Amino acid sequence: MAVTVSGEYRLDHSQYLRRCARDALARSTEGIDLDLGGLTFADSSALNVLLAVRGLALADEKTVAVTAVSPAAERLLNFTDTYTLFSAAHGTADRGGGTEGPDTEEALLRTELVQLRRALRTRPDIDLARGILMASFGLDADEAWEVLVTASQHTNTKLHRLARDVVATVRGAALPEPVRREITATIARARREGGRPPGGTDAPR
Template structure:
């Protein structure tokens, strides 16, 4: 049996009397564990929350919300990076939970999540006391979400630029360009945003690392019927 998890309740560490269930993630830089705790589910997340991992996070949180009675509590202390994609997943899961009479609360968070919550004024949406939750009315809820959408674009621009480079260089569709980025990320065990940044940097004169060049050529060949020209030929 797994060791019980520790959650924070009123500032004190409390052991959850249940086994931990580690989520099977296709991403080595994301780990999700769930712990039943009375009528709620504690979800412990560590790693990166971005466009590359948002689907895995959403699936895990959806299952946790569905399996809870009153909602889920999030321990995000181990999250090293969080951008608008990760926060959008949290917002979607919050709306899903509220529709079922449940709540999504953030019990603790690392510096990356804390900065994003402060930047977007989204912290009240995930308050974990009834008193704090009641002070967020529908208008404030909408204002916070709109502000989040305007301000929290940390990763997507460079990924969109990289997709544009691939589309222009190799005559790929937007969907195939995305598949190429994902394939290179997986084959080189490199975070998607880092692959995108290296690709954009290569257009600006920085050489693309040799392993990524090889995997890029292979990925383009996999997702295109046309021969893959060298990147600098575009």
């Protein structure tokens, strides 16, 4: 069964998406295909819903596969190392279809476990980094998330590593110079384009 998610996704939409995805999953025979091609913004709560729904699907021997992604959705999945969990090939292996043998399926399951553990382990750092940016620059949660994701993409740094660097500034550590410049530039750009609230003028050091 196909499910299309479009527009901006924020924490307030979590219950609605979870309910719709669960309903589609219950009415499907093999699982659901997610079209995220029209998603223009997504925060970390979107990933939480996707992982929760995928867990329900696996319990019922079904799949949740992402068939199309927008730039926003692609950033969310890539920089949290969870994109492969929702690939069509991965879903086929989970169902026992295709030509993969037991060794391949076991390897995929090991990879999935590592990725899920990493996502759970790194989320506190990401949430703390968002809080630091919010307090330092007067950003709201969505704006702070966008700053982190944009800086992560432009500096080719995994999101969880960049978040750890931001959190370390509270203990007096300095941000890597490329990251500091990119965060400063991203916040300045956001204020010019959207009239963001006034705050600090430089990134954490």
